[in-house]
Amino acid sequence: MKLSNVIISRLSIYVRLLSELEERRKETVSSAELAELTGFGDAQIRKDLNLLGQLGISGTGYDVKHLQKVLSRVLGLDRQWKVALVGVGNLGSALLAYPGFKQQGFNIIAVFDNDLRKIGKNWEGIVVQDVGELVNAVRSAKIRIGIIAVPASEAQRVAASLLKAGVECILNFAPLRIKLPKEINLRNVDLTMELENFSCFLTNKSRRE
Amino acid sequence: MKLSNVIISRLSIYVRLLSELEERRKETVSSAELAELTGFGDAQIRKDLNLLGQLGISGTGYDVKHLQKVLSRVLGLDRQWKVALVGVGNLGSALLAYPGFKQQGFNIIAVFDNDLRKIGKNWEGIVVQDVGELVNAVRSAKIRIGIIAVPASEAQRVAASLLKAGVECILNFAPLRIKLPKEINLRNVDLTMELENFSCFLTNKSRRE
DNA sequence: GTATGTGAAGTAATTCACAGCT
DNA sequence: AGCTGTGAATTACTTCACATAC
Numbered sequence: 001m002k003l004s005n006v007i008i009s010r011l012s013i014y015v016r017l018l019s020e021l022e023e024r025r026k027e028t029v030s031s032a033e034l035a036e037l038t039g040f041g042d043a044q045i046r047k048d049l050n051l052l053g054q055l056g057i058s059g060t061g062y063d064v065k066h067l068q069k070v071l072s073r074v075l076g077l078d079r080q081w082k083v084a085l086v087g088v089g090n091l092g093s094a095l096l097a098y099p100g101f102k103q104q105g106f107n108i109i110a111v112f113d114n115d116l117r118k119i120g121k122n123w124e125g126i127v128v129q130d131v132g133e134l135v136n137a138v139r140s141a142k143i144r145i146g147i148i149a150v151p152a153s154e155a156q157r158v159a160a161s162l163l164k165a166g167v168e169c170i171l172n173f174a175p176l177r178i179k180l181p182k183e184i185n186l187r188n189v190d191l192t193m194e195l196e197n198f199s200c201f202l203t204n205k206s207r208r209e
Numbered sequence: 210m211k212l213s214n215v216i217i218s219r220l221s222i223y224v225r226l227l228s229e230l231e232e233r234r235k236e237t238v239s240s241a242e243l244a245e246l247t248g249f250g251d252a253q254i255r256k257d258l259n260l261l262g263q264l265g266i267s268g269t270g271y272d273v274k275h276l277q278k279v280l281s282r283v284l285g286l287d288r289q290w291k292v293a294l295v296g297v298g299n300l301g302s303a304l305l306a307y308p309g310f311k312q313q314g315f316n317i318i319a320v321f322d323n324d325l326r327k328i329g330k331n332w333e334g335i336v337v338q339d340v341g342e343l344v345n346a347v348r349s350a351k352i353r354i355g356i357i358a359v360p361a362s363e364a365q366r367v368a369a370s371l372l373k374a375g376v377e378c379i380l381n382f383a384p385l386r387i388k389l390p391k392e393i394n395l396r397n398v399d400l401t402m403e404l405e406n407f408s409c410f411l412t413n414k415s416r417r418e
Numbered sequence: 419g420t421a422t423g424t425g426a427a428g429t430a431a432t433t434c435a436c437a438g439c440t
Numbered sequence: 441a442g443c444t445g446t447g448a449a450t451t452a453c454t455t456c457a458c459a460t461a462c
Contacts, residue, residue: 001413006431008409012402013386030443038386043433043446050445058439058444076408083404094303098400100384106404145407168414169407175309177222177247185410187403191307193221194396195292195315198354198378199285200217201394204210205377215453239421252424252455259423267422267461 003051003074010048011071013038018068030061077105082143084110084167086158087150088118088128091173095149096124106145110137114154131158138165145169152176212260212283219257220280222247227277239270286314291352293319293376295367296359297327297337300382304358305333315354319346323363340367347374354378361385 003011017037021029031049035042049055049062052070056062072078083101085092085108095101096108111123112131119130129137138146146162148155148170155174162170169185172178175192212220226246230238240258244251258264258271261279265271281287292310294301294317304310305317320332321340328339338346347355355371357364357379364383371379378394381387384401 003409003413004430005406008406009402011409012399012405015405016384017386032443039388041433042443043435044431046444047432047446054445056444059442060440061443074409074412075405076412077405079408081404081408081411090303090306094299095400097299100401101404104401104405105408106401144411145404169410171403171407175225179248185407187406189398189400189403190221191304191398192309192313192315193218194380194398195290195310195354196221196224196284196286196313197214197217197396198380198394199288199290199314200212200220200283201378202290202353203283203285204212213452241421250455251421252457253453255422256424256454263423265422268420269462270421 001051007048007051008075010038010040010044011075014045014048015068015071015075015077018064018071021064022068026064028057028061029064029067031056033061080105080107081145082110082141083108083145083147084112084134084138084141084143084162084165085147085149086112086131086134086162087148088113088115088123089149089151092147092149093123095147096126108147110141110143112137131161134158134161135165138162138167143167146171148172148174148178150174210260216257216260217284219247219249219253220284223254223257224277224280224284224286227273227280230273231277235273237266237270238273238276240265242270289314289316290354291319291350292317292354292356293321293343293347293350293352293371293374294356294358295321295340295343295371296357296382297322297324297332298358298360301356301358302332304356305335317356319350319352321346340370343367343370344374347371347376352376355380357381357383357387359383 031042031045034045052074055067083106085096088111111126111128112134113119113128114131118128121128144167146167148158150158152174155176156178159170159178159180172188175190180186240251240254243254261283264276264279292315294305297320320335320337321343322337323340327337330337353376355376357367359367361383364385365387368379368387368389381397384399389395
C-alpha cells in the first residue's frame with residue numbers, strides 16, 4: 001500500500017478529528033460530515049479511507065472508534081518514535097518544549113548544538129550534546145527521525161551527519177533546499193516561504209483591484 | 210497572472226538561490242544549473258520563469274541580477290509588510306525572535322496574548338497587547354497578515370477576530386483546520402502532521418522489508 | 419553549439435455521478 | 441432512505457522533445 005504525501009496529510013487530519021468526535025461520544029460519522037468538518041470533498045474522503053480497506057457501512061457511515069484505530073495504526077501512532085533535534089536556538093527550544101510531539105508518541109531523546117555555552121546544559125530535561133557526537137549518539141540510540149533547526153549555513157552539514165548516523169527521515173526548518181539521497185524522507189518547513197506566498201498573493205491581488 | 214501555490218513556493222526557492230549566486234558574482238545561470246541546485250526538472254524551471262515573461266536568453270541562460278529583481282517584485286519582496294502575531298508561547302516567541310522575517314520585509318509590529326502575565330510586557334521590543342484589543346489594533350494599523358500561534362482550542366476564535374480586523378492572509382500553527390471564507394489566504398504549518406508523515410513512512414517501510 | 423520557450427504527452431489529484439449495499 | 445465504493449471525467453501538475461533564438 002503506497003500512500004502519497006498528500007493523502008497521508010489528510011489522514012493526519014482525519015485522525016485528529018476522530019479523537020475529538022470520540023471524546024464527544026459520537027458513534028459513527030459519514031463522509032459528508034467529515035467533509036463539512038475538514039473542507040475536503042466527500043468523495044475524496046471516501047476514496048482516502050477506502051484505501052485502508054472497506055471501513056464504511058453503507059447507509060450508516062464509519063465507526064468512529066474503529067476508524068480511529070485503523071488510522072492510528074496506519075500512521076504509526078500506536079507506538080513510540082525516537083527523535084533527534086539539532087539546534088537549540090529559538091526555534092529548536094520551542095520544538096523541544098512543544099507538548100504535541102510527545103502526546104503523539106514522538107520523543108525527542110537527543111539534542112545537539114555547536115554552541116559551547118549550551119553543550120552540557122539541561123534543556124527541558126535533556127542534556128545538550130556536542131554536534132560532533134551526533135553520528136555516534138544517534139546511531140547507537142537507533143534514532144530514525146531527525147529535526148534540523150540550525151541556520152541555513154550549517155544545515156547541509158548537519159544533514160550529512162544525520163544521514164551518516166542512519167537517520168531515515170529529516171524535518172528541515174532551515175530555509176534552503178538540502179540535497180539528500182532520495183531514499184531519505186525529507187520534509188521542509190520553510191516559514192519565510194509561507195509568508196512569501198502571502199506577499200505574492202497580496203501583491204497580485206492589489207494589482208488586480 | 211494567476212500563480213498557483215506550488216509555483217509560488219518554487220519561485221521562493223529560486224529567489225533565495227539567486228541572491229546566493231549574485232553574491233558569488235555569477236552573471237548568468239541556465240535552467241539546467243538551477244535544476245541541479247534545486248532538484249527540480251529543467252523544463253519545469255523554464256516553465257515557471259516563463260510565466261513571468263520572456264526572461265531568458267537562448268544559448269546563454271538567465272541574467273542573475275535581472276531575474277532576481279523580477280522574482281522579488283512578483284513575490285512582493287521589494288516592500289515592507291506588517292504582520293500581527295497572536296500567541297507568545299514557546300513557538301510565538303521563537304517566531305518573534307526569528308531574524309529571517311524582518312530580512313525579507315515581514316515586520317511583526319503587533320503581538321497579542323491572553324495571558325495577563327505577558328500582557329504589557331516587552332517582548333523582543335514589542336509590547337504584548339491583550340487579545341481583546343486585537344480587532345481594533347489590527348484594523349487601525351491596516352495589518353493584512355496574521356500569524357496564529359495559540360493552542361488549538363483558541364485558534365478558531367482568534368481566526369475569527371483576525372477576519373473581523375480585516376486581515377487577508379493567515380498563517381496557522383495550531384494543529385487543527387480552521388474554517389474561514391475562501392477569499393482569505395490561509396496556510397497551515399502543522400508540525401505534528403509532518404512527523405506523522407514520517408511515522409507512516411517508517412511503519413510501511415518496515416512492513417515491506 | 420548551447421539553452422530557451424512551448425506544444426504534446428504523460429502522470430497525479432480531485433470531482434462527478436451513480437450502482438449497489440444496509 | 442441514506443451512505444458507501446468506485447469507474448469515468450475533469451483538472452492540475454510534471455516531463456518530454458524539439459523547433460527556435462542567440
